[in-house]
Amino acid sequence: MVPMVQDAGRSTRLDSKEPSGPIADRWSQHKFNLKLVAPANRRRFQVIVVGTGLAGASAAATLSELGYKVKALCIHGSPRRAHSIAAQGGINAAKNYQNDGDSVHRLFYDTVKGGDFRARESNVHRLAEISTQIIDQCVAQGVPFAREYGGTLANRSFGGAQVSRTFYARGQTGQQLLLGAYSAMMRQVGSGALDLLPDREMLDLVVVDGVARGVIVRHLRTGAIERHAADAVLLCTGGYGNVFYLSTNAKNSNVTASWRAHKRGAFFANPCFTQIHPTCIPVSGSYQSKLTLMSESLRNDGRVWVPKAKGDRRRADQIPDEDRDYYLERRYPSFGNLVPRDVASRAAKERCDAGFGVGETGMSVFLDFRDAIQRDGEATIRAKYGNLFQMYERITGEDPYKVPMRMYPAVHYTMGGLWVDYNLESTVPGLFVLGEANFSDHGANRLGASALMQGLADGYFVVPATIASHLAGRVLPKVTTDHPAFAEAEGAARAMTQRFLDLRGTRTVDSYHRELGLLMWDECGMARTREGLAKAKARIAELREAFWQDIRIPGDAENINQELEKAGRVADFLEFAELFAEDASVREESCGGHFREEYQTPEGEALRDDENFCHAAAWEFQGQGKPEARHVEPLTFEYVKLTQRSYK
Amino acid sequence: MSAASPTAVQGAASPTGAAGTKQGLKLVLKVWRQGARGAPGQFETHELQNVSTDMSFLEMLDVLNEGLIREGKDPVAFEHDCREGICGSCGFVINGQAHGPQKETTVCQLHMRSFRSGETLVIEPFRATAFPILKDLVVDRSAFDRIVAAGGYVSVNTGSAPDANAILIPKDNAERAFDAAACIGCGACVAACPNGSAMLFVGAKVSHLAALPQGQSERDHRALDMVAAMDKEGFGDCSNHLECVASCPKGIAGTNIAQLNREFAKASLRSGSR
Incomplete structure (x- = not known):
């Protein structure tokens, strides 16, 4: 195998800021230790939230309620159309309303084990703790969960658990939870506290003096390229399952916001952890x-x-x-x-x-x-x-x-995503990543009904507390959109658009996307091998070359141009896919959704290598065409013993 | 409405039929083409051969667009995202029916097995004063968001909620609330209404929240403010044609309109403002 990467080993760049002490106290202790922004000062801080799915809508609503100045940007004509809307089954919470032995600790345990021991214990415990507050909040908003005849909430069971802890609204739980978060957000819009900007696609992250200070977006209906400055940027832009072309993701779901932030310094963790x-x-x-x-x-x-x-x-x-x-x-x-x-x-x-x-x-x-x-x-x-x-x-x-x-x-879902610390802050200070877009809580496999839980935990409860560590903890000199960093990023975005329009090749963007998808499914799907991954990397590079010679984008950039939108996304998938394959080939073990045929038990189950791979791998972009550096955050398990998962 | 240059596009029929010989459909499409908001538009005719009956309607348009791009033409713009009938992005009119002929089905879930070979399909955008056409089949439905911002919520800040089971809700009420809350905000009701009214959309949200104990303190304001916002956006009045109900892909019931009328009347009397 060609050593494309240098293994940077345990990196000082990856400070998880994970609290210590008894696990059940960590989140409350951490919140107490965090800096605060006083109510009267919050209006001085501008926060940009990109994406309005469960994570983004809940974060935008809550931060706005707290008094921060918030701009919410979404790729859709309406924030209610984000892909969270399509989640069907339910949302987990350790309420133990069924009296069947559930507890915060059991939800924590099930999630760590279900994730095949590749998640951070502190994060998962916090998620389990917060789960109960999420249900309270959603019910108060009027989310019509299923009920028993006595008027109490109903539950059902889901994969990977032996208790009934899943709350649901028929087969449309995601829709109802999103409409709850959306309505909370629209209440802020109605009161004039929140600036909603629909039809915007993020094309770049603007970093000033090493801190995330804004974004460049394209208005998808007018073609206008816009600059937006802020004191903090939250990416809530979902997962990258569409790198496979065929997936259960909505058609517009993409990796572009994450990938472009990655190129501005945000490490990408465990890209090979994909859920089928x-x-x-x-x-x-x-x-x-x-x-x-x-x-x-x-x-x-x-x-x-x-x-x-x-x-x-x-x-x-x-x-x-x-x-x-x-x-x-x-x-x-x-x-x-x-x-x-x-x-x-x-x-x-x-x-x-x-x-x-x-x-x-x-x-x-x-x-x-x-x-x-x-x-x-x-x-x-x-x-x-x-x-x-x-x-x-x-x-x-x-x-x-x-x-x-x-x-x-x-x-269906991607557990990998931008690396974040316990505060959900990426390796770019001031850039927070929430929901499916981050890598943190599900390890190598997510349990059913846990995605909605995580998205809402991040947005309603985690980031509203932890964002103060950045806003109050750092000196943030005033930055406006006149700063040269904005001009540079806007110039790059415009140049990329022009390059697409100038190509005038022979094939459609979709035809390349399909080809990439088939390749990913065959070599990076449910079963992976060293040879297959090597082949995939080579083939992805060829495909990318051809794409940049041969695509045809009709029309111009001054109006709705859906082919142009797709071109940018597929261009990013074609770069990202190579990192995906690289991550899968370097992780020489099987765990959760990452199954390497070389590493299995005699019964055909995933065989982990805790000696060498009990860590999150976070990749650092080192320049276009250059190999990425692999950094490692070791994972320690104090409360859930590392064992071979067994569901027999 | 002149027919622009007809284009024959080969649709990819799937080889999944019995013994792989399933004959695809031959279709004539008359599609509304409009360059931009306020620009003049016209129908453009395309012929499709061998369209698989297993395709969704949007997949059929994908095939049309692939062909158009290869020929150096502008593809037909239409909104879509989840393609599972839940996000509410898609929607246009097929042969005069919003979301096409199949009951309670969005165009993304409408499959070509609903059509016969040789049919002509007239495809045009949702038309309503409050939904300006932006391009081809894409319309601006942001008016719906502004109506929700006027009152379609329960005012409860994050963190201030009581324990979820402290609010008991009879199963029937919860079910009723859900039935109304299932609206996907696609706007078919407005497009189908001869008056371009949004009463079904607004009625569904008001009924959803009226069925629940949460948010009762703002019940009157909600009805008054959402109706005022609806009027301001230029939606028409309801004259009980109930075309909205017939076209709704989620089966939102007409009783929601009656409930909105009741809520609005009661609120007006109590507030003394109307």
């Missing part, structure tokens, strides 16, 4: 533009199976029980169909690769509700999952009340 969700509707044709997830909550009642005999082409209802292999129940008797996502996804791939898959392509498994419908009646199942069943039928033309759903894993 086990239950998605399989690909149907080459025109496919995205994949649709079917909530993990379906695994509460649906049973996953394939025929016991290879190539059994009978219809599902004609295959009797004795000829069915309920392989998750067989392999993992205690968690059964509710094993964590990475485990369920790999098990589906294993069955399909071995020739037992179903459907025309043989690349899917059944998720069957026959037994649940017999047990509880169709009405009960309809009440729980009606909208999901309807969505499935629309897409496939098949009725899941009558025939089992067909499912295959798809890219």
Whole structure:
């Protein structure tokens, strides 16, 4: 292997600022130790929030309530359209309303273990603590969670847990939580306290004297390039799953804000930690533009199976029980169909690769509700999952009340992201990163119903406290958009746009994106090998070369130009993908969603190497075309013992 | 409305049909093309061959656009994001129906199996005074955000909430609130209404919050302020055609309009302002 990187080892550049002492006291102690900005002084500070999903909307609303001057920028025409809206299943919280043995410590434990011991214990514990306040806040906003007849909140269970701690609003929990955060934000907009700037795409981060002091954005409807100065910048811009082209992410989800901040000095951590969700509707044709997830909550009642005999082409209802292999129940008797996502996804791939898959392509498994419908009646199942069943039928033309759903894993979430310390501050002072865009809390695998929890924890409760460490802790001389750093960044953004328009090549941006996606899926997807990753790196570089010669962007930059928007995003994916593959090849172990075929147990489970890889890897950009430097933040486990995960 | 140069574009039919021989659809598209806000627009005709019935409507437009770009033409601009029917970004009118022919379905979830070979599809943007056309099928729906900013919330600062189970809500009320809260803000209701009214959108938000004990103290203000904002944005009045309900991809019920009327009337009487 070509040593593309120098391993910078344990870096003094990565100070996690993790508190010490008993873990249950760390967050309160840390908050007490943090500096404060007095109420009357808050209006002197301008904060820019980029992105208005759960993390961004909740942060913008809360900071504005606190009295900071806030500008919220979003890529959509309305902040309510951010991709958090599509989250289906639920949000975890350690309320223990069901009296089934849940606690903050158990949620903490499950999350650390579910993440395969690649997250920071202090962060995860804080997340578990805050989880209960999130539910309180959302209920107070009028989020219509599911209820019992007595009027109390209902819960369901989710993968990777043996308690019922997931709060939900039918199959549209993300929508309802986002509308809650959005309404809190719009209340601030209505009162004139918050400046909402929709239709803006961030093209660059502006760094002055080493501190994040603003952004360059493009107004997607007028084409205007704008400068915005601030005392702090919050990136809440989501994950990078669309590097695979086909994923469950919305079409506009991209890595651009993170990647351009990376090039301005923010380290990128664990890019290879990607979550492949086990239950998605399989690909149907080459025109496919995205994949649709079917909530993990379906695994509460649906049973996953394939025929016991290879190539059994009978219809599902004609295959009797004795000829069915309920392989998750067989392999993992205690968690059964509710094993964590990475485990369920790999098990589906294993069955399909071995020739037992179903459907025309043989690349899917059944998720069957026959037994649940017999047990509880169709009405009960309809009440729980009606909208999901309807969505499935629309897409496939098949009725899941009558025939089992067909499912295959798809890219869904990215655990990696910009490196942040305990304050959620990146390696660029003044640049905070929240939600899926940061790397911190889910380790190498996220548990179901934990993304919504993290996004809202970061936005409602963490950053509103920790941002003061920056605003009150550093001297921030006044910076306006006349500063040369703004001119430089704007010039670079304009030059890139012009370069795209001048290319006048032969192929569409999408055609390159599809090609990149297929390559990533084959070599950097559910199973990775040293050779495959080396091949991927070489091929990505070639593809990037070709892209920069050959794409065709119609029109100009003075109006809505969706091809131009896509070009910038795909250009960044083509750079980012190489770092992704590099990170995956240097991490010579399997953990969570990162599965290296060379490292597995005899039963085919992920085999970690705690001796050499019990750390977060954070990459430092060293200049265009130069190898990135790999820095290491060691992870220590004081409260959850490092063990081989077992869900048997 | 002159037809611009017709273009034949090859749609990629999938080989997923029985024995891989499924015949795709042949379609004629008449698509609204408009360069910018306030610019004149016209329909442009395109022919598509061999369109797979498994494609979504937007994937069909993707194929059209791929072809247009390769021919050096400007692709059709349309908004979309999640393509799962939940973000509310997409939406245009197909043959006179907002979001097309399938009940309770956004255009991103509408699949080509809903159409027959040989059909002509007229595709145009949502048209309403309060939704100016920005380009092709893209309209400005920011008026909805301004209505929500006027009162579509419960005023509760972060950190000041009581324990979640301290507020008991009967299951039926929670379900009713959810039914109204399921609105995705796509604007089809406005486009479908002969008056360009936003009553269903506003009614859904007011009903959602009226069904819950939270935020009761601002219930009157909410109804009055949201209606005032709606009027200011240039939405028309409701004359009970209920085309909004027929076009709503989320099945938001017409009773929400009745509830908005009640809330507004009660609030007006109590405030004595109208």
